[in-house]
Amino acid sequence: MRYILRRLGFYLAALAVAITINFFLPRLLPGDPAAVILGTSAAKLTPENLRAVREALGLSDAPLIQQYGLYLAHLFRGDFGISYTYFPTPVTKVIANGFVWTLLLGSVSLVLSFALGNLIGIYGSWRRGGLVDTVFPPLLIFIGSFPAFFLALGLLYAFGVKLDWLPISHAYNNRLPQGFNLPFLLSVLEHMVLPATTSVLLGIGGWALGMRNVMVSVLADDYVTMAEAKGLKQIRIMFVYAARNALLPGVTGFGIALGAILSGQVLIETVFSYPGLGFLLINSVNGRDYPLMQGLFMMITIGILAANFLVDILYTWLDPRVRTG
Amino acid sequence: MNTKPPVPEAPGSAGGPAAPLLEVRNLYVEYLTPRGPAQAVHNVSFSIGRGQVFGLAGESGCGKSTIAHSILRVLRPPAVITGGQIRVDGADVLKMQDAELEDFRWRKVAMVFQSAMNSLNPVITVGEQIDDVLIRHNRLSPAQARERSAELLKIVGIESARLKSFPHQMSGGMRQRVVIAIALALNPALLIMDEPTTALDVVVQKDILRQIQQLKAALGFSILFITHDVSLMVEFSDNMAVMYAGEVVEMAPAREIFSNPIHPYTRGLLSSFPSLQGRRRKLTGIPGSPPDLVNPPSGCKFHPRCTRCTRLETEAAPQLTEVTAGHWVAYHDGLRLTEAAA
Amino acid sequence: MSNSDSRPRPALKLPGANALGTLLGSPKAQLGFVIVLVFILAAVFAAALAPGDPKKYVGKPNQPPSAQFLLGTNPQGKDVFRQLVWGSRLSLLIGFGSAVLMTLIAVVVGMVAGFYRGVVDDVLNFVMNLFLVIPGLPLLVLLSAYLKPGTVTIIFALAITGWAFNGRIIRAQTMSLREKDFVAAAVVSGEPGLSIIFVHILPNMVNIIVGGFIGAVTYGIMASTGLAFLGLANTADVTWGTNLFWAQNGGALMIGAWWAFLPSGLAVALVAFGLALINYGMDEITNPRLIAERNIQSVLRQARLPRMRATPVVPHEH
Numbered sequence: 001m002r003y004i005l006r007r008l009g010f011y012l013a014a015l016a017v018a019i020t021i022n023f024f025l026p027r028l029l030p031g032d033p034a035a036v037i038l039g040t041s042a043a044k045l046t047p048e049n050l051r052a053v054r055e056a057l058g059l060s061d062a063p064l065i066q067q068y069g070l071y072l073a074h075l076f077r078g079d080f081g082i083s084y085t086y087f088p089t090p091v092t093k094v095i096a097n098g099f100v101w102t103l104l105l106g107s108v109s110l111v112l113s114f115a116l117g118n119l120i121g122i123y124g125s126w127r128r129g130g131l132v133d134t135v136f137p138p139l140l141i142f143i144g145s146f147p148a149f150f151l152a153l154g155l156l157y158a159f160g161v162k163l164d165w166l167p168i169s170h171a172y173n174n175r176l177p178q179g180f181n182l183p184f185l186l187s188v189l190e191h192m193v194l195p196a197t198t199s200v201l202l203g204i205g206g207w208a209l210g211m212r213n214v215m216v217s218v219l220a221d222d223y224v225t226m227a228e229a230k231g232l233k234q235i236r237i238m239f240v241y242a243a244r245n246a247l248l249p250g251v252t253g254f255g256i257a258l259g260a261i262l263s264g265q266v267l268i269e270t271v272f273s274y275p276g277l278g279f280l281l282i283n284s285v286n287g288r289d290y291p292l293m294q295g296l297f298m299m300i301t302i303g304i305l306a307a308n309f310l311v312d313i314l315y316t317w318l319d320p321r322v323r324t325g
Numbered sequence: 326m327n328t329k330p331p332v333p334e335a336p337g338s339a340g341g342p343a344a345p346l347l348e349v350r351n352l353y354v355e356y357l358t359p360r361g362p363a364q365a366v367h368n369v370s371f372s373i374g375r376g377q378v379f380g381l382a383g384e385s386g387c388g389k390s391t392i393a394h395s396i397l398r399v400l401r402p403p404a405v406i407t408g409g410q411i412r413v414d415g416a417d418v419l420k421m422q423d424a425e426l427e428d429f430r431w432r433k434v435a436m437v438f439q440s441a442m443n444s445l446n447p448v449i450t451v452g453e454q455i456d457d458v459l460i461r462h463n464r465l466s467p468a469q470a471r472e473r474s475a476e477l478l479k480i481v482g483i484e485s486a487r488l489k490s491f492p493h494q495m496s497g498g499m500r501q502r503v504v505i506a507i508a509l510a511l512n513p514a515l516l517i518m519d520e521p522t523t524a525l526d527v528v529v530q531k532d533i534l535r536q537i538q539q540l541k542a543a544l545g546f547s548i549l550f551i552t553h554d555v556s557l558m559v560e561f562s563d564n565m566a567v568m569y570a571g572e573v574v575e576m577a578p579a580r581e582i583f584s585n586p587i588h589p590y591t592r593g594l595l596s597s598f599p600s601l602q603g604r605r606r607k608l609t610g611i612p613g614s615p616p617d618l619v620n621p622p623s624g625c626k627f628h629p630r631c632t633r634c635t636r637l638e639t640e641a642a643p644q645l646t647e648v649t650a651g652h653w654v655a656y657h658d659g660l661r662l663t664e665a666a667a
Numbered sequence: 668m669s670n671s672d673s674r675p676r677p678a679l680k681l682p683g684a685n686a687l688g689t690l691l692g693s694p695k696a697q698l699g700f701v702i703v704l705v706f707i708l709a710a711v712f713a714a715a716l717a718p719g720d721p722k723k724y725v726g727k728p729n730q731p732p733s734a735q736f737l738l739g740t741n742p743q744g745k746d747v748f749r750q751l752v753w754g755s756r757l758s759l760l761i762g763f764g765s766a767v768l769m770t771l772i773a774v775v776v777g778m779v780a781g782f783y784r785g786v787v788d789d790v791l792n793f794v795m796n797l798f799l800v801i802p803g804l805p806l807l808v809l810l811s812a813y814l815k816p817g818t819v820t821i822i823f824a825l826a827i828t829g830w831a832f833n834g835r836i837i838r839a840q841t842m843s844l845r846e847k848d849f850v851a852a853a854v855v856s857g858e859p860g861l862s863i864i865f866v867h868i869l870p871n872m873v874n875i876i877v878g879g880f881i882g883a884v885t886y887g888i889m890a891s892t893g894l895a896f897l898g899l900a901n902t903a904d905v906t907w908g909t910n911l912f913w914a915q916n917g918g919a920l921m922i923g924a925w926w927a928f929l930p931s932g933l934a935v936a937l938v939a940f941g942l943a944l945i946n947y948g949m950d951e952i953t954n955p956r957l958i959a960e961r962n963i964q965s966v967l968r969q970a971r972l973p974r975m976r977a978t979p980v981v982p983h984e985h
Contacts, residue, residue, distance in 0.1 A: 014797050021801075025813055129964045129974065138695070141947060145939035147889055149896050150911070150932040157920050209947075216956050220401055222443035229397045229438075230458050230507070231430030234976070240457075244448050256799050256832060263804030267893050281805060282897055285812045293812060300805045308800055320448060320491040353985055357962040368985070400978040403959035405966060408982045419980045426977050 003322050007312045011305045018301040022294055023071050027064075080295035085287040091295040094280065099299065101171050102276030104188075106265055109196040110258075113203035118250065120204070121211025122243045125219065126234075137212070140205030148264040152198045152271035159194060167191050169273040195272045202264050206257065207250065214246040221245070244318075251315050255308040262304065277303075344415065345372035346547050347379075347396070347434075347515055352409035354391050354400070354571075356618075363618035365391045365404070367571040373515070373564075378541075378548040380562035380579060382555045382594060386615050388571040389551045390439065393517045396549075397430055414514065432462055435508040436517040440524055441500035445492040451503045452488030458510045477506040481536065498529040505533070509540065516541075517549045534561060555594050559583040567591045570616050570626040573645060577652040587654045589634075590627050625655070696948025702941030706934065710755040717752035721745065721905045728917070729924040739926040741910070742917020750910045751930040757906040758935070761821055762888035768826035769883040773833035774876060778864050780834075781841025792838065798831035807890060811899040821891055821900060829886050833879035840875050844868050874953065881946050885939050892935050907931040 062070070074080070080091035120140075124133035143151070160168030172178070173187035218224060219242055227241040266278030273279060277300055284292040316322045354366035366388040373379040381389040394400040396411055398418060411418040413433050421429060438444035446454055455474035459465045465473065475485035481502040492500055501521065508516055518537070522530040534557075541548060552558050558565055559579045566576040567590065575588040586592045593611035613630035616622050625643050628634040645655040709716060719725075728744040730736055738747035780791035810824045844850055845868070853863045894900050895908025898916075902909055910931040914920070919927035951957050967974060970981045 010793070010796065011800075013793070014800055017797055018801055021806075025809060127974075128960045137947070138944075141943045142936075142940050145943060146936040147892050147896070147932065149893060150928075150935070153915070153920060153928070153932075157925075161921070213950075216954070216960075220956055222438055222440060223446045225394075225399050225401065226436075226438050226444040227446070228399045228976070229430055229436050230461070231427045231432065232457055232461050233427070236457065236461075240449065241446050245446070248448075259800070259802045259804075262802050263890070263893070266804050266808070267896070270897065278805075281808055285808055286898065288812075293809065297805055297809050300802055304802050305800060318448070321493050357959070357966060359958060359962075395978065398977040401959075402956075402963040404978055405963065406978055406980045408985060421977075423975050423977055 003316060004313065007309060011309050015302065015305055018305075019072070019075065019298070022298055023068055026290065026294070075298070080298070081291035083284075083289055083292040085283060085289045085292065091291050094292060095277065095295055095299045098275060098277045098280045098296075099303070101274060102265065102269070102278065103303075105171075105192060105195055105199070105269070105274060105276060106261065108192060109199035109203065109265075110261060112196065113200040114207055116200070117204040117207025118211045118243075118247070120208040122215060122238060122246070124208070125212045125215035126238050126242075128216075133212075137205075137209060140208055143201050144205035146202075147267070148198065148202055149267040149271050151201060152195070152268045155194050155198055156271060166193050168194070171274050171276075191274075195268050195274050198268050199261065199264060203257075203261055206260075210250055210253065211243075211246060214249050215242060218242050218246040248315070248319055251311060251318060254311045255304075258304055258307050258311075262300065346375050346377075346414060347373040347549065348410070348412040349392065349396075350410040350412075352392065352395065352411065353407040354388070354395055355405050355407050357403040357405060358619060361619045364571050364621060365618060366395070368409075369568070369571075369573050370409075371566055371573065371576060373547050373549060375514075376541075376545055376547055377564065378550055378562045380550045380552070380558035380565035381568060382552060382558050382565060383568035384553055384594075384615055387568040389568050390519050393436065393519045393549060393551055396434055396515075396517065397436060398426055399430075428462075431458055431513065432511050433513060434515045434517060435511065435513040436519065437501075437504050437508050437521045439520045441497065441504045442492065442524070444504060445500060447492055450489050450491055451495070452490075455488075455503075455507050455510055458507060462511050473510075474506075477510055478503070480509065480540070481506045497525055498533065501525060501529075501533060502536075505537065505540075509544070512544060513546060515547045515549065517551070519551045520553070523552070555591075555597070567594060570621060571618060572626065572655065573653075574627065574656070575652075575654045576645070577654075581652055585652070587648065587652070588627075588656045589631050625657075693948035693952045695944045695951065699941040699944030699946075699948060702937055703945070706755050706938050706941075707759065709752050710759050713752045713756055717746075717749045719746065719749055721749040721753040722903075729919065729922060729927070731924075732926050738930050739924070741914055741927040742919050742922075742924065743913055745913075747910075747927055747930055750905055751907075751934060753905050754907045754910050754931055755934065757818060757904055758888055758892065758908065759938070761818060761825070761891045761906070762884045762938075764818075765822045765825035765829065765887035765891070766880055766883035768822060769830040769887070770833065770876060770880045772826060772830040773837055773879060773883075774869075776830070777834040777837030778841045778868060778872075781838040782845060782860060782864055782868065784842075788838075795831045795834045795838070798828070799835065803828040804890065804893065807894060808897070808899060811894060816899060816901045818901075818904065821894070822887075825887050825890055829883060829890070833876075833883060836875060836879060837872065840872055841868055844871055874949070878946055878949065881942050885942050888935060888938060907935050 078092055080095070082088055083091050083094050086094050120132060120136050124130070124136060127133060146154075156168050159165050167173075167187075167190055171188060171191050172184060173191075176184045176187055178184055223245075224237065224241050227237045232241075262278070265276070266281060268274070269276045269278035270282045277296055280292065281296045281300070283289070284296060349372065350370045352366050352369045353364075355362040356365050369388070369392060371379065381392065383389050391400065391404070394404075395406055396413070396418060398406075398421070400406075406419060409419070413429075416429070416433075418426075418429070445451065452471065452474055455477055456467065456470040459470040459473055460467065463470075471488070474488055478485055478487060483499060483502055483506070487495070487499070487503075492503075495503065501524075505521075516537075521537075522533055525533070537548075538561075548562075550558060550562055555567075559582065562579040564577070565579045565582055566573045567582070567588065568574065569590050575582065575586070575591045582591060583595070586595055590611070597611065611630060616626055616629065622629050622639075624639045624641055625631070625634065628639050641657075643655045643657045645653050647653050722745065724744045725746045726736065726740055726744055728740055728742050730740040732739045736746055736748065738751060741747050741750065776791050776795065780788045780795070807824055807828055810827075811821070814820050814824070841864075845854075850863060850867050853867050858866075891900065891906070892908035892911070895902075895904075895906055896911050896915065898912055900906065900909060900912075902912060908931075911928065914924075914927040914931075917927070919925075963979065964974065966981055967979055972979060972981065
């Protein structure tokens with residue numbers, strides 16, 4: 001319990017820092033940020049909108065500390081202003097839409113790459129020098145060496161354009177009624193195949209190699225030797241004694257992996273025009289949509305911090321020593 | 326071209342119908358290090374009769390734990406067994422394949438590992454770690470296994486509520502008792518104890534050893550007892566062997582070794598530890614450190630640290646020879662003694 | 668008594684027992700070195716290898732590879748081969764430059780935090796964990812949206828977002844080295860902290876630092892290529908990333924002009940692969956457990972015995 005509280009304290013502190021970065025970044029702009037915004041997208045804006053935007057960003061002539069207070073007040077009300085590119089939709093609403101898709105794509109590809117990668121790592125280290133252990137590490141390293149967007153484009157070209165098996169953009173079929181009906185859900189699944197495959201192909205190697213390295217050292221631990229001496233079935237030694245312990249470092253490294261997965265996903269979403277947070281982020285940057293950009297960065301950070309916290313809770317469940325320690 | 330020393334009839338294996346429970350003959354084990362193979366166990370032979378306690382003594386790294394792990398074939402890479410025989414109840418362990426070994430392990434031979442903290446799986450309860458042996462070998466249902474596990478804990482003096490504890494929630498002594506309970510789960514014929522009490526304080530240590538003696542009297546298993554503490558071993562064992570640099574240098578009934586040690590290394594070892602009972606002696610210890618096993622010294626491997634050796638020891642390796650009935654020693658001086666007596 | 672198990676056999680032979688410990692002992696690391704070296708040489712001798720201005724319009728757009736244009740032309744009518752070769756200059760510069768910076772920050776912060784402990788460590792460790800959880804690429808995207816894109820800006824932005832991973836590893840290693848006798852002795856004898864860090868601790872971390880540096884180069888190249896592809900770098904520069912940006916921008920893939928895409932993408936992948944092979948190979952020849960396993964397998968193969976979990980029995984003459 002103390003461990004969980006300590007971690008929670010850290011994430012709150014990290015959140016505070018992220019909020020502050022988000023506040024100061026626009027103010028690093030050379031010149032008046034409002035003028036830059038005006039210059040690039042004034043055409044779309046009425047003075048009222050502009051004022052609302054300035055307010056949402058906390059940009060005014062007031063002293064910095066007062067601007068910061070105003071910015072925090074808006075933030076806690078969940079008010080990030082109005083998006084220019086999706087005018088006049090509030091930023092919060094645009095983000096809420098994107099969040100669903102990012103979460104869906106991210107969790108599906110994460111679960112798949114985690115499960116497959118770890119299984120390959122466990123099996124490979126158990127049969128060291130066997131087929132799995134010889135073929136997979138170099139192969140996975142090679143696939144993982146491609147930039148995310150390049151692999152995405154390759155798959156898009158091969159399976160979407162040349163073979164025309166799978167849709168190449170968006171997250172679902174626009175012509176279908178949205179909701180929990182089979183045709184719509186199938187179209188969601190179909191649209192997810194290529195982006196998720198890209199993400200899994202890129203992620204799997206890291207999990208496999210990490211697991212393999214930890215397994216090699218766990219297999220030399222005394223409790224594994226004792227399990228062997230006990231004459232237990234190989235499958236029980238492999239999973240309950242070796243892998244169960246070897247999983248722990250991987251779970252602690254999860255937080256870092258999340259950041260890398262998200263980075264890859266930003267690029268993958270962009271290539272497949274998958275309407276998640278990453279796609280929105282790039283669109284907002286290209287459209288100089290500062291309110292949306294700021295809101296997205298905030299939301300992505302909060303999402304990553306929350307995911308990390310969930311992993312910490314999972315960790316206490318996996319490692320009994322942390323529960324009481 | 327095979328210049329092996331003659332195989333000594335180990336104490337307790339005087340032949341006859343009562344074949345020994347464990348028979349180790351001309352065992353060789355090598356560690357394949359990047360510098361070349363290290364001779365961890367070099368031509369070791371001994372045997373243990375039913376219900377007997379056999380002690381293996383020596384400094385750490387002398388090969389005694391390697392022998393223990395060889396009996397169960399659980400030595401990790403880079404170890405390779407390069408020769409010899411290990412027979413348990415007549416079955417040749419070194420000829421077994423993986424599947425056969427799985428059935429053999431723990432049923433015939435169980436082992437109490439060196440460190441109880443590290444030999445228990447930290448992420449599952451101690452109950453599960455007793456259950457799984459019973460489920461695997463005795464085909465018990467989980468409920469039956471749990472019942473028997475509770476009994477086993479009671480035998481070693483732990484209340485059954487502790488089945489749900491994780492190893493880190495127990496004291497060192499308690500963990501060691503759990504490991505002993507796991508070892509006794511299948512009523513093995515041979516119990517290997519590899520430095521079972523090294524990490525514990527003296528009171529707990531004596532307590533646990535007394536308990537094992539009682540259990541042995543009740544259940545009738547044999548024990549291979551491994552420790553670097555010779556005085557403890559003398560108290561506990563029927564026969565014992567002293568090892569140095571992978572070889573047995575002296576082997577005899579424990580009391581004989583205590584009262585009449587011949588090899589200079591045995592003498593050094595005896596004077597390194599205070600005796601728990603009996604007369605006090607001056608503690609002197611042995612200067613120097615164990616030799617490099619990739620390039621061992623010529624002749625008697627102990628000669629660089631020995632104060633009594635002559636040129637003979639530096640050139641020719643002494644053979645293990647019976648100097649008096651049941652007392653074997655690999656020492657030229659010892660030979661001279663017998664020759665003089667003859 | 669004859670012993671059937673000790674028939675005379677030749678003594679055990681170990682693979683490359685003497686070559687171990689040197690980098691050249693691993694064929695994987697060798698291959699990695701060669702790949703990376705090829706690209707470094709291409710960058711250095713770009714002018715000789717692909718003479719001419721890579722930004723120049725040379726002919727009809729989207730021409731397939733031919734004798735005139737070795738790798739064809741891109742949608743903007745530029746020579747793809749020139750772009751590939753000249754692109755290696757900035758791409759590698761950004762990768763190695765940011766890696767140097769990342770490693771410097773990681774080494775200083777990690778060692779100071781691990782060595783001094785207490786409040787210093789609390790603060791620095793918080794900062795490291797912070798940079799680890801704040802998502803890197805989104806922050807990079809945000810930074811490049813606000814800052815004027817350029818090589819130096821990118822290098823600094825990459826260094827800021829990427830140093831913490833290695834910093835954490837170096838901190839952990841410093842903490843464990845600090846417990847070692849030779850460091851403890853120096854501490855007790857009153858040697859100043861900085862001298863202990865540089866004289867006693869740093870030399871014992873070379874492996875970790877080199878491994879981290881190689882990882883950092885990969886991160887730098889990958890992230891900068893991604894940013895350039897998204898149009899967030901200076902699109903007037905010639906890098907592998909901007910090459911891909913222009914190819915995508917001109918719809919090269921949709922009209923089947925794969926030659927505009929493949930070279931720069933493969934170049935990034937090959938460099939990253941080469942670097943990963945070096946790290947992987949180094950681990951294989953320095954990790955004692957992996958060496959042990961390999962030795963066993965080699966002995967089993969020589970004796971024509973199957974692989975097994977149990978301790979192998981390979982009788983031979985003594």
